[in-house]
Amino acid sequence: MSDSILLEDREAQARFEAPHDSDMAVISLLSSLPSLTMPADLVADLQRRFPPQTALIQQTPADVIDISSRRRPRWMAPLAVAASVALLLTLGAVVFRSTDVTIVNADGPVLASGTEYSASNLATEVPELLNTAGLSATSAVSEARIAPADAAALAGTFAASPHSIGSCIDAITDAPTAQLVAIDMATFRGTAVGVITSRVSGEKGLTVSVVPTNCGAENAAILEQIVIADQ
Amino acid sequence: MESDAGSVPLTELDDRALMALHVQGNTDAFGELFRRHRDRLWSVALRTLGDPEEAADAVQDGLISAYRNAASYRGDAAVTTWLHRIVVNACLDRVRRRTSRPTVALPDDDLAPEASRLTVRRDAMDERETALEINRALAALPPDQAAAVVLIDVEGWSVEEAAVILDCPPGTVKSRCSRGRVKLAATLGHLRNPESDGRVPTLPDSQVSSAESLVKEVGTR
Numbered sequence: 001m002s003d004s005i006l007l008e009d010r011e012a013q014a015r016f017e018a019p020h021d022s023d024m025a026v027i028s029l030l031s032s033l034p035s036l037t038m039p040a041d042l043v044a045d046l047q048r049r050f051p052p053q054t055a056l057i058q059q060t061p062a063d064v065i066d067i068s069s070r071r072r073p074r075w076m077a078p079l080a081v082a083a084s085v086a087l088l089l090t091l092g093a094v095v096f097r098s099t100d101v102t103i104v105n106a107d108g109p110v111l112a113s114g115t116e117y118s119a120s121n122l123a124t125e126v127p128e129l130l131n132t133a134g135l136s137a138t139s140a141v142s143e144a145r146i147a148p149a150d151a152a153a154l155a156g157t158f159a160a161s162p163h164s165i166g167s168c169i170d171a172i173t174d175a176p177t178a179q180l181v182a183i184d185m186a187t188f189r190g191t192a193v194g195v196i197t198s199r200v201s202g203e204k205g206l207t208v209s210v211v212p213t214n215c216g217a218e219n220a221a222i223l224e225q226i227v228i229a230d231q
Numbered sequence: 232m233e234s235d236a237g238s239v240p241l242t243e244l245d246d247r248a249l250m251a252l253h254v255q256g257n258t259d260a261f262g263e264l265f266r267r268h269r270d271r272l273w274s275v276a277l278r279t280l281g282d283p284e285e286a287a288d289a290v291q292d293g294l295i296s297a298y299r300n301a302a303s304y305r306g307d308a309a310v311t312t313w314l315h316r317i318v319v320n321a322c323l324d325r326v327r328r329r330t331s332r333p334t335v336a337l338p339d340d341d342l343a344p345e346a347s348r349l350t351v352r353r354d355a356m357d358e359r360e361t362a363l364e365i366n367r368a369l370a371a372l373p374p375d376q377a378a379a380v381v382l383i384d385v386e387g388w389s390v391e392e393a394a395v396i397l398d399c400p401p402g403t404v405k406s407r408c409s410r411g412r413v414k415l416a417a418t419l420g421h422l423r424n425p426e427s428d429g430r431v432p433t434l435p436d437s438q439v440s441s442a443e444s445l446v447k448e449v450g451t452r
Contacts, residue, residue, distance in 0.1 A: 012407075015409045016409045026412045029419060
């Protein structure tokens with residue numbers, strides 16, 4: 001190594017010990033970066049490569065399917081395609097379209113039951129809620145019979161607007177097409193969450209995903225996910 | 232979930248105990264380690280490589296390697312340091328294997344969602360745009376400098392810990408970090424001083440020569 005390079009190394013090291021104002025400004029910018037969450041599909045894929053987490057399977061009834069093996073790595077899909085969510089309002093139905101996910105639903109799919117969900121009661125509580133709400137487990141276009149959550153209660157959550165719902169769904173789903181059956185704002189292990197029930201075309205069951213209330217492109221965490229097989 | 236002994240939940244064991252259980256054949260211990268450290272490992276990989284697909288592959292390579300080679304963990308560093316070392320190595324290996332490194336923006340889906348998709352307040356949008364610009368600038372750094380800067384300035388590792396992760400002397404960590412900062416200062420000058428209308432603020436004379444020499448070296452790397 002030449003003397004000049006050594007000198008520059010020493011100079012750089014000295015500057016690390018006594019950073020200039022411009023360095024301090026950069027450090028300040030870097031330390032303000034938000035923390036990142038590993039994408040849910042990468043988490044699922046890696047968990048599949050390790051011995052599977054068995055807690056979900058142990059705690060849920062026999063008709064609940066571990067879906068981890070059916071998720072495809074999301075990062076393999078073109079990342080730009082999900083950006084094209086468009087909102088159409090037709091005949092009272094809210095229709096989201098993107099190349100990654102299609103959601104069709106009747107008015108009032110966002111509920112606020114306040115149910116205290118846990119891993120062990122999701123498979124029983126969700127179908128019961130859907131029945132109570134008049135949201136058929138096999139159709140996404142039934143008329144809701146209970147009042148949807150009011151806008152004020154949804155402020156600041158992913159369920160506040162069609163766009164933010166679409167952003168959340170895009171973030172957590174791997175399915176090329178998924179029908180949103182219902183969203184229930186509730187609690188899970190004592191924490192406020194959204195419980196998203198959806199149906200993937202061609203699959204004989206409902207996917208129930210528990211997500212944080214700030215679910216979206218920057219938070220694709222899935223706190224719990226099960227599939228409830230059709231009876 | 233409980234440890235093999237059946238009395239202590241895995242979630243209450245420390246990392247070293249989980250590693251020991253994993254090596255002994257416990258089928259859930261590594262999953263708990265993964266749960267604890269996955270987000271920081273992802274953050275370092277994504278910000279070092281600047282490409283979500285590459286970062287996912289590197290994290291996957293690194294963690295599978297760690298899973299299979301856990302018996303080689305000797306306990307002379309913290310488990311999280313060891314995991315970071317393996318994942319950062321996987322990142323740098325991927326960079327070495329490719330001829331050129333993309334300096335394009337990180338995809339919006341991973342680090343900064345398209346503003347049009349979200350109803351957000353202006354300040355929140357500005358924060359995301361700022362984060363996107365910083366991530367672009369990090370992605371444009373030479374990978375060894377990016378890794379040092381990410382570990383020290385973003386993730387908050389000490390120089391000594393970063394030296395273990397990067398498998399180099401502490402002095403090298405410091406010089407890589409300094410050079411990275413100098414280049415970032417030039418790239419992100421307008422963020423540091425929004426009033427400067429995009430221009431990098433003038434440095435005092437006393438700082439110009441050292442900054443220029445550092446930038447010059449950055450440019451040759």
